[in-house]
Amino acid sequence: MTLYSLTLNGQQRTVDADGETSLLQLLRNEFCLNSLKYGCGTEQCGACRVLVDGEVTCACTRTLAESSGTDVVTVEGLSEDRQLHPLQRSFLDLNAGQCGYCLSGILITAYKLLQTNSNPDRSEIAAALKDNLCRCGAHNRIIAAIEASASMTDE
Amino acid sequence: MSSELPEALQRNPLLSTWLRFDNEKVQVQTGKVELGQGISTALAMIAAEELDVSLDQIDIQTGRTDSGPNEFMTAGSMSIEGSGSAVRQACADARAHFLNQAAGLFDVSPEVLSICDGVISNPNGNEQISYWQLLDGSQLDFEANGEAKLKATGQYKLVGYSTTRIDLLAKLTGETAFIQDLRFENAMHARIVRPPGMAFSLSSLDASRVESMPGVCKVVIDGNFIGVIAENEFTAVEARKKLHQLARWKTNQADRLPPDVPRFLKENVDESLLVVDGTPTDSSIPPLLDAAGGIHCRATYFKPYHLHGSIGPSAAIAEFRDNHLIIHSHSQGPHVIRAAIAQALGMDLDQVTVIHAENAGCYGHNGADDAAMDAAMLARHYPGHPIFLQWQRQDEHRWEPFSPAMLIELDACVIDGSIRFWNADIYSQTHMGRPIPFGSVTNLVAAWQKADPMPRAEARPGIVFHGGIHRNADPCYQIPEKRIVKNLVKDQKVRTSSTRSLGAFANVFAIESFMNELAYASGQDAVQFRLNHLRDDRARAVIISMAARLRGYRLKERDGWLYGRGIAFARYKNSKCYAAVGVILCINQETFEISLVHAVISADAGQVIDKDGLTNQLEGGFIQAASWTLKEAVLFGEYASISDDWESYPILTFPEIPTVETLILDQPQEPSLGAGEATQGPTPAAISNAIFDATGIRIREIPFLPEKLRSLALKD
Incomplete structure (x- = not known):
């Protein structure tokens, strides 16, 4: 296991996990974010999309190691103060x-x-x-x- | 007890089974389940309307086997008619009970009282009391009597209008909404390892290298059933991958799949039944009808195997503790899967609880039930922990039961402008492979696979009114003589089961394409030809309104593209929602690419409950059926499907979607009619008829791929 850090919905987060863990698994399981979904695991359906450094990215194939140091935004982070975007x-x-x-x-x-x-x-x-x-x-x-x-x- | 009591209420008469009153809220408990079709919103509207509470005061609890009514399956477009009428009557009875109580307290007649947000007011004495105060913590533990009068439709404030779906906010914000969002203490992640297809069994598997992986809790090998349980999802997925690499499978020549599906269906019929007025009979099959003179047409139509193709692969969470199994499942029938799993695992019914949770839309019998059984198997092998099983994409694509291929032969004659006789022979495998427990057989994959396997249930011909293969096989039109035969092929090397609209999709495709062929052959207008054969004014009204809008659509044509319009009509199960569909499309003269431009739907679903919800279902049904029609077919290798992702099984995408307008002919005085599958049937025929209008090419085989159009064009 290795220590990785990334910015998630505006907050600095650190996580100790296998670098090959997918961003999808990480966000759903470690950070309990529900919005992004597992659909295909091969970037064919778009259900797991998030923004990584402002770019639309399928979280199912992006690994934690590749996401280290990046700025990740999910639907939960689209707006502040629980207001609807x-x-x-x-x-x-x-x-x-x-x-x-x-x-x-x-x-x-x-x-x-x-x-x-x-x-x-x-x-x-x-x-x-x-x-x-x-x-x-x-x-x-x-x-x-x-x-x-x-x-x-x-x- | 009133004999008029809705059937679901007769079976579950206790009011507190349907309605719970706590904390200024009403919990409506229904045995039906939310599948994305919006049923929870429609039922909430019905309850709020009849109880005179606000929509915000309603909570809907769907499909639990430990509380609430048992309403079997959520299928066949029956929830509004079934659960809806039961909830409405239960709420009316509850409201009448509260009014009578309050009237006694205030010493007035109930007629003078008014209700708002569950608070009963006496205008004469400035007195108020709420439902919750009347109950004082108790519940309505008595039986519905059905005597309370339902609210007059003219007084409706909610029903018949549109509202925001009650489940949508959570789905848009990442609140807990889906089965995958349920998180339990000490939960373990699981994956299954299925063979490449039904024809394969395990030859050897040395799992020791996987068992020793850090984080792996257990590899379960129970006959041909293989699964892995791990502390985290990453490990579960890695372990599954390794197990797939290590497993050796074997198969038999005898299990080879037929290369020519239409021929296979035609040559392997086990049972043929004459269908009369929508119901199969024991009568012997008469010879083909014939007549002298007139214009005689014959045509054969084909639909391949389709996937349900849920965007979210099936999942389940099961825990075995203290000799009891609790299963969270997105099954369409929590009570049904509970019984099937108890039977397959040799458990008593009261040892199993099933609680519904949503997954992505299923559109029929997809992997949901099998995933529930898989999770139950794993939980039995690893007690004391909730086991979260997520099927992977390949598991869903390969192991969901497919929508059966269908071959339909039609033969009819037009004399003096009217259809004289109609011959139909319909060939298909079963549409009814659901795991409904009966005898010592089962329809659950894991139960076939386990070391002490249960035999597979043999396909049996459905004999109910507009059941599976023969759903909508009987045309709605006035035809003096009809000979309609359903031919069941029992073979299940390719496993098949219910998919949204069952046989209606292919049957209406054939009938409504053929209606155009007959009209064309006899030199008649397709709309007028249909109207000439229809006496039902509601059927005529949807066709006329659709055709008028379709004609009125202003088209901007492009060079190099041929434009065409096509229409089709059906009344679902000849007894539910009426729907007419019109399509405008264009076809590229070089590439034969088909592009849908615009569609018009006109529907009569009787009394409308949730207008926007109804529109959403009708439009969604059209788009899904257009996808089946234009793009979809399961591809097979020698022994199994090879369509295991969205590349090998493409579906319609956003740039391919036409604009759609939907006309709803509301009939507030008529009973509500199930509408969730109403546009499925007319859609392929409307497209086929539009292609003919554009090009003169008659395509009778789904999917309508450009290469197929090209080869038909070359033939002509």
């Missing part, structure tokens, strides 16, 4: 989801998209989400929620 607010308002298992990874993708493109259109949103799988068919609501959030932040 505008994205979460519009997903809630539009009932954008069914089973909800894919939503955390989608929120991360959308968050990053809105940082680089504050007013994306439908096709830009859909293109950004191409590697986030949703099986329930809630796609149109999810796209609408991201559009609504973008226009809210715009005003």
Whole structure:
């Protein structure tokens, strides 16, 4: 075991674990974060997405050793003081989801998209989400929620 | 007792089984479970409406075997009709009881009292008392009598409107929402090691190198059932990987899978049943109907094996302690899996408790039940610790029961513009492989695998109204003579079971494609042809409203793409939600790529409970069925599936999703009709009909891949 440190949702954290542990296992088991999900383990579904140094990253294949010293943000860290982030607010308002298992990874993708493109259109949103799988068919609501959030932040 | 009492309430008549009143809240206990379909929100709306409390005052507890009602399975689009009507009547009875009590206290007639947020007010005396004060810590430990009048629909404030889903906030913020979020003291992580497929058994496995890995608690080898329990997840995954490398499997030539599935289905029929009015009969199978003259058409349609394809692989948490098993499971039937596991492990029913927890949407019988059994097996081998078993992606893709392949032959004749007869032969394996315990056989994989194995249950033909293979096999249309035959292939080398809408997906695909073929062959308009064969005004209304919107859609066409429109209709199980689906799509002239542009759904689900929830289900059903139709087929090697990830089994992605508009024809005076599977059937036919409209190519084999379209185009 080795000591690793990283910034997690704004806080400096240190952990003693095998460096080959995936970031997904670490965040869920050591830090009890629920948002990111195990879906495929091979970067094919996007359910485990987090931000690592501001980049959208699949936590299922990223190891702890590779994450050492980085800045990791999960859905739990999107907003402060337990307030809802505008994205979460519009997903809630539009009932954008069914089973909800894919939503955390989608929120991360959308968050990053809105940082680089504050007013994306439908096709830009859909293109950004191409590697986030949703099986329930809630796609149109999810796209609408991201559009609504973008226009809210715009005003 | 009133004979009108809803069935679920008759079976579980004690009001306190359904409703618990504590801390100014009402806990509604239902035997149905949340699968992502939004049932907890709809039931909460029904309860809040009937009890005159606010939605915030309702907590929903779903599917526990140690409290609440037993409502068997959450399946077949029956929760609103079944649990919904039971909850509504239970709440009405409870409300009437409280009103009578308060009226006695205030010495007035109950009619003068009003209720808001569970507080009963007497306008004459400025007196108030709440449900909770009346109960004073007790519960409604008496039976429903069904005598209380239900609230008139005109007085509804919640039901029929839209609300925010009660489960969504937690799912958006990372609060505890899913089975994977349950964390227990001293819990251990587990993985299973399955062979490459059903045809394989263990030849040898020397697990000593894995048993000695630091952090590994136990390697369980019980016949062909293999699992590993470890102190942490990382070790469990590493150990699974090593065990897979070390295990040697063997198989038999006899277990080789048939290379040609349509032929296999046709040549291996075990039982054929004549289906009359949606129900299989004992009657002998008559010869094919025929008639002289007219326009005679024949066509064969095929649907391959599909995956449920949950985004979250199955999981379960089980603990064996003091001779009792507690299992947390996302099974669709907590009481059913409880009995099946007790039977398979030789335990008494009261030694097993099953508590439902959500996982990703399952869309039918996926790995949930098997994962529960696997966790139970592991817990028995390692007592005293909660065992958290997570299936990996490959486990789910390879070991969930598949949606069966189906072959459908249709043959009909149009005389003077009307269909004279209809012949249908439907070939399929079972849609009913659920682990419903009966006799000494089982449908749980681990029970087949363990050292003292239980035999597999033999597939039996479902004989209920619109059961499995024959679900929606009987067209809703007025046709003088019909000969509909379901042909069951019992073989289970490829294991099959229930997937959302069961046989309706393929049957309606065939019927509604064929309706267009008949209309085209007889020179009639596809919409009018359907209307001419329908007497049910509600069926006509969904078709007419959908077709009008579809015609009105303003299209911006692109060069190099051919555009087409297609429609289809079905009433789910010929007795539930009516749904018409219209599709606009385009096809690339060079690549034959199919791009869905827009869809219109029109549905009549009777009285609407949760309008937005209903819309979500109808749209989601369309998109999921479009994915099945355009992209999905399980691929096989010689002995087993080789579709073990999302690359080898692609599904529809965000850039491929069309815009969808949904029209809901609310019928507040009519009973609610199950709608969770209503759009599944019409979707593939609407797409197939639109492809024909665009290109003149008739595609009858799912999935509609570009290469298949190209080869059909070359044939023409």
